Amino acid sequence: xxxxxxxxxxxxxxxxxxxxxxxxxxxxxxxxxxxxxxxxxxxxxxxxxxxxxxxxxxxxxxxxxxxxxxxxxxxxxxxxxxxxxxxxxxxxxxxxxxxxxxxxxxxxxxxxxxxxxxxxxxxxxxxxxxxxxxxxxxxxxxxxxxxxxxxxxxxxxxxxxxxxxxxxxxxxxxxxxxxxxxxxxxxxxxxxxxxxxxxxxxxxxxxxxxxxxxxxxxxxxxxxxxxxxxxxxxxxxxxxxxxxxxxxxxxxxxxxxxxxxxxxxxxxxxxxxxxxxxxxxxxxxxxxxxxxxxxxxxxxxxxxxxxxxxxxxxxxxxxxxxxxxxxxxxxxxxxxxxxxxxxxxxxxxxxxxxxxxxxxxxxxxxxxxxxxxxxxxxxxxxxxxxxxxxxxxxxxxxxxxxxxxxxxxx
Amino acid sequence: xxxxxxxxxxxxxxxxxxxxxxxxxxxxxxxxxxxxxxxxxxxxxxxxxxxxxxxxxxxxxxxxxxxxxxxxxxxxxxxxxxxxxxxxxxxxxxxxxxxxxxxxxxxxxxxxxxxxxxxxxxxxxxxxxxxxxxxxxxxxxxxxxxxxxxxxxxxxxxxxxxxxxxxxxxxxxxxxxxxxxxxxxxxxxxxxxxxxxxxxxxxxxxxxxxxxxxxxxxxxxxxxxxxxxxxxxxxxxxxxxxxxxxxxxxxxxxxxxxxxxxxxxxxxxxxxxxxxxxxxxxxxxxxxxxxxxxxxxxxxxxxxxxxxxxxxxxxxxxxxxxxxxxxxxxxxxxxxxxxxxxxxxxxxxxxxxxxxxxxxxxxxxxxxxxxxxxxxxxxxxxxxxxxxxxxxxxxxxxxxxxxxxxxxxxxxxxxxxxxxxx
Numbered sequence: 076x077x078x079x080x081x082x083x084x085x086x087x088x089x090x091x092x093x094x095x096x097x098x099x100x101x102x103x104x105x106x107x108x109x110x111x112x113x114x115x116x117x118x119x120x121x122x123x124x125x126x127x128x129x130x131x132x133x134x135x136x137x138x139x140x141x142x143x144x145x146x147x148x149x150x151x152x153x154x155x156x157x158x159x160x161x162x163x164x165x166x167x168x169x170x171x172x173x174x175x176x177x178x179x180x181x182x183x184x185x186x187x188x189x190x191x192x193x194x195x196x197x198x199x200x201x202x203x204x205x206x207x208x209x210x211x212x213x214x215x216x217x218x219x220x221x222x223x224x225x226x227x228x229x230x231x232x233x234x235x236x237x238x239x240x241x242x243x244x245x246x247x248x249x250x251x252x253x254x255x256x257x258x259x260x261x262x263x264x265x266x267x268x269x270x271x272x273x274x275x276x277x278x279x280x281x282x283x284x285x286x287x288x289x290x291x292x293x294x295x296x297x298x299x300x301x302x303x304x305x306x307x308x309x310x311x312x313x314x315x316x317x318x319x320x321x322x323x324x325x326x327x328x329x330x331x332x333x334x335x336x337x338x339x340x341x342x343x344x345x346x347x348x349x350x351x352x353x354x355x356x357x358x359x360x361x362x363x364x365x366x367x368x369x370x371x372x373x374x375x376x377x378x379x380x381x382x383x384x385x386x387x388x389x390x391x392x393x394x395x396x397x398x399x400x401x402x403x404x405x406x407x408x409x410x411x412x413x414x415x416x417x418x419x420x421x422x423x424x425x426x427x428x429x430x431x432x433x434x435x436x437x438x439x440x441x442x443x444x445x446x447x448x449x450x451x452x453x454x455x456x457x458x459x460x461x462x463x464x465x466x467x468x469x470x471x472x473x474x475x476x477x478x479x480x481x482x483x484x485x
Numbered sequence: 486x487x488x489x490x491x492x493x494x495x496x497x498x499x500x501x502x503x504x505x506x507x508x509x510x511x512x513x514x515x516x517x518x519x520x521x522x523x524x525x526x527x528x529x530x531x532x533x534x535x536x537x538x539x540x541x542x543x544x545x546x547x548x549x550x551x552x553x554x555x556x557x558x559x560x561x562x563x564x565x566x567x568x569x570x571x572x573x574x575x576x577x578x579x580x581x582x583x584x585x586x587x588x589x590x591x592x593x594x595x596x597x598x599x600x601x602x603x604x605x606x607x608x609x610x611x612x613x614x615x616x617x618x619x620x621x622x623x624x625x626x627x628x629x630x631x632x633x634x635x636x637x638x639x640x641x642x643x644x645x646x647x648x649x650x651x652x653x654x655x656x657x658x659x660x661x662x663x664x665x666x667x668x669x670x671x672x673x674x675x676x677x678x679x680x681x682x683x684x685x686x687x688x689x690x691x692x693x694x695x696x697x698x699x700x701x702x703x704x705x706x707x708x709x710x711x712x713x714x715x716x717x718x719x720x721x722x723x724x725x726x727x728x729x730x731x732x733x734x735x736x737x738x739x740x741x742x743x744x745x746x747x748x749x750x751x752x753x754x755x756x757x758x759x760x761x762x763x764x765x766x767x768x769x770x771x772x773x774x775x776x777x778x779x780x781x782x783x784x785x786x787x788x789x790x791x792x793x794x795x796x797x798x799x800x801x802x803x804x805x806x807x808x809x810x811x812x813x814x815x816x817x818x819x820x821x822x823x824x825x826x827x828x829x830x831x832x833x834x835x836x837x838x839x840x841x842x843x844x845x846x847x848x849x850x851x852x853x854x855x856x857x858x859x860x861x862x863x864x865x866x867x868x869x870x871x872x873x874x875x876x877x878x879x880x881x882x883x884x885x886x887x888x889x890x891x892x893x894x895x896x897x898x899x900x901x902x903x904x905x906x907x
Contacts, residue, residue, distance in 0.1 A: 367829045401781060
């Protein structure tokens with residue numbers, strides 16, 4: 076959006092505010108907020124110095140260098156502050172008990188839905204909010220080769236319907252033999268073969284369904300199988316694969332499966348993915364990366380992996396794997412990527428817009444753009460510096476964290 | 486070598502041996518940088534001179550010895566090597582704990598130390614712990630892990646040196662003990678003691694009573710057969726070395742405080758996530774604490790630590806305890822090579838500690854908590870932890886302010902030797 080357009084949008088919203096002003100009830104609420112005078116990192120363009128963001132009814136109504144203040148707006152002075160979009164952790168496991176993450180004996184359990192184990196009031200959500208993380212993908216663990224459907228949620232609020240952004244938030248795959256080698260498959264070959272077999276059975280399941288429909292739905296429909304049904308959503312690309320994978324061999328197995336079955340693929344943790352970065356770029360496969368791990372001693376080459384992926388043209392998001400890394404420190408996960416050579420605005424995208432696009436919720440969140448949800452974080456210094464503090468978090472247009480309200484002993 | 490003839494032979498030998506002079510012989514002068522001596526205020530445009538493995542001069546107007554190697558540090562920061570007061574980095578995961586025995590005071594952690602890790606076993610000397618050195622860590626405390634109640638003896642080591650013996654700074658440095666869930670989890674998996682916190686305290690009490698009796702018997706009857714574990718605990722009871730007790734919640738901290746009082750040993754509390762509740766007692770008894778990472782206060786080697794062991798994450802803790810006068814070090818508790826890494830290793834320590842600077846600590850206090858304070862807690866402050874004349878020449882050069890995420894450690898000197906460059 077050009078500046079002229081932004082100004083027009085701002086003017087229009089200001090006019091709207093004036094016409095709405097007689098509505099006393101509205102003026103009483105926090106419905107209209109103007110953050111002004113801050114450095115605004117929108118995640119979709121150059122930073123705006125001394126810029127403003129206007130929020131109305133939970134949405135971004137205007138953003139730019141010159142936004143007029145509607146008369147009923149609550150003004151937040153952003154002088155010396157840094158504003159970013161509410162951050163998005165593309166991969167975590169909070170909201171469920173550790174014992175509810177993996178149905179290990181199941182091995183392939185696409186019928187599992189994380190929402191069935193979700194505790195919306197898990198205290199871990201509060202850590203997320205305090206860390207400026209307003210949207211997360213949270214899902215089943217990696218104890219099975221297919222462990223079920225992740226969910227995309229807002230981290231704040233008590234209206235669970237509003238907090239749910241995407242119930243079919245991606246199908247979790249996990250590559251590599253896991254746990255004790257006491258049963259099939261315990262090798263990378265075995266995992267690949269087993270997944271391939273299941274995907275073929277899903278194709279057959281879909282074909283049987285189609286045949287019954289093509290035959291005029293005569294007689295009883297084919298027996299439903301919730302596993303194949305859920306996996307059908309992957310093959311028909313209603314959802315996508317979120318694959319836990321560390322080594323490059325397993326990454327290539329996934330690319331082969333994708334080529335063979337035509338599903339949408341994202342890879343997660345992605346420790347050694349930089350070694351095959353061009354293969355990912357060629358296929359448009361995004362990489363979600365866990366910094367500092369997974370194992371002690373991975374070395375500087377792997378630490379610089381996000382930079383190599385980004386340089387090769389792969390869309391990258393950084394994630395915490397919370398509770399592995401406390402979600403509060405998502406911003407430092409992006410800062411670590413930046414440390415290895417990624418420019419500041421690109422690093423910020425890795426925990427905002429890129430994370431939203433990979434999670435398929437970028438129409439709602441991920442950048443400060445007119446019409447998107449008003450999820451904002453206000454910092455007292457650069458967002459990437461360890462000692463910067465978050466002063467305010469705004470979620471859906473309301474203040475959901477205010478540092479001045481938190482009692483802190485000196 | 487007190488005859489002229491021997492002297493002559495030495496000179497001839499030195500001339501014939503044409504290898505380069507080592508850092509220990511030739512002076513090195515780092516000049517023009519912002520020097521952070523830690524023991525005093527920052528020195529803009531300062532100089533640090535090292536010779537013979539020691540610091541020989543620090544200041545703004547320092548005469549650089551003739552023939553010294555000059556290292557230009559304009560625009561850079563110069564500070565003492567960072568000290569990680571708790572780490573397992575450089576130990577193999579299978580070498581951290583005895584799985585069948587809850588108490589092995591005879592075990593010495595440094596004998597499991599292999600800084601090349603699973604990724605470079607068999608490499609020749611010298612020993613270089615790259616994972617630590619890349620974060621500017623030059624000294625660290627290593628210990629058995631927490632799957633045992635009493636894992637053994639910890640050591641303070643340098644992260645670079647010619648041989649294993651050469652890296653030892655203090656050994657044994659402490660008796661390493663863990664309270665709470667980790668020893669219980671390991672024991673329950675094998676259907677042996679301790680199953681409960683009661684058993685943990687009782688077993689520790691019993692072994693310490695046995696150690697008291699051993700010292701008495703040994704004094705009365707010198708022919709009493711030697712017992713290496715009892716000898717180690719004797720050092721604790723004679724207060725030659727302290728106990729490092731990992732204790733996070735209030736129950737475990739209280740148990741640690743009681744044991745230390747009952748057996749009058751010196752105590753350092755590791756993890757200490759719930760220490761604020763005990764601030765008055767800790768301050769009065771001058772009991773130091775070694776905290777885990779600010780961003781990740783779980784210090785356990787368990788993959789998913791028991792949440793009941795930990796109060797809610799509190800980034801203010803280091804600042805509050807420091808303000809209360811309790812010696813407080815910030816450490817990584819980083820795990821062994823190849824194990825899951827939910828938090829960072831030594832290369833992350835400065836960045837992580839920097840978080841505390843947003844939570845009530847000054848930058849100076851944060852830097853002290855990863856240099857001078859841990860040196861004092863580890864009993865090696867006469868050697869390391871600040872840039873002062875006479876101390877070991879453990880010096881790092883950074884390309885920006887030490888607590889910024891953008892900053893890199895560019896050079897690391899240990900005992901005056903350049904052991905890491907970026």
